Amino acid sequence: MAKTKIGRNENLVLEALRDASGAPRTAYQLLETLRPEGLKAPLQVYRALKSLSERHLVHRLESLNAYLACSCTHGEGEEDGHALVFAICDGCGTVREFADPALGERVKALAAETAFTPRFAATEIHGTCADCRAG
Amino acid sequence: MAKTKIGRNENLVLEALRDASGAPRTAYQLLETLRPEGLKAPLQVYRALKSLSERHLVHRLESLNAYLACSCTHGEGEEDGHALVFAICDGCGTVREFADPALGERVKALAAETAFTPRFAATEIHGTCADCRAG
């Protein structure tokens, strides 16, 4: 089911994202980070990100054009059925990820009301985290 | 409260988006559409979009890098307190907009659980609309 083996570039990108730990990174930031490892072109990063996304090991934050290592608790990314939720702190830039069943149910209900067949949903909440609020 | 008067460019962009009626448009598509009206540079469109966004007359669809005329039922964009939801058909590209209080409540609850202060939230659901499903 895991499409193929994970490649060198995928590993590099995934590690770089995990090192960031809660901080989203743009593709070009990742490229800069990984230049010492031999990466040279954006496409190498984008291909890795695409592959990792398909495995649900990373997520794209649409409102930031940035990427985040998946911190889902549930194994290796069975995100089917519940919507992903991201709490993005506009102060410090950190992002917390949730997989919220209740929100997923609400999304399904909304879709059903309008005969819409959902495939994937994500909610991005912008605001201020506790630390920044305390400041 | 409405910051200032609405300008010529804002009107042009807003009309163009309303003509699209459910179909999101990118900034550069709008620019092409409005060239006959005298618009020449991306910045003219982006400025208008920013101003219209602040008035809650248009929304940005993050996952598409595109913009949509607001179809909220509630006057002129008092979206405070409920999360916006967009159902995006990947088949035909049409988008339906909702302002769902229940989903907004869930977002608030999630935020409260983690001491996060939400400012704005949007959910984008990708899937297939009834028409495309029927084919």
Next chain:
DNA sequence: TCAGTAATGTTATTACATAACGATCATGAC
């Protein structure tokens, strides 16, 4: 061995968005 496929590399290009600066036009205080 060699055919097939997945992964990788490289150059060029397209798409999306903003910086920086200057010109124009309305409006109200005097």
Next chain:
DNA sequence: GTCATGATCGTTATGTAATAACATTACTGA
């Protein structure tokens, strides 16, 4: 009126995000 102020508008250049197109390498199995 006129002149200062601030909002709007215009243009060039640039920055940032993502993909197209094509060539190459490497793994895998009959």
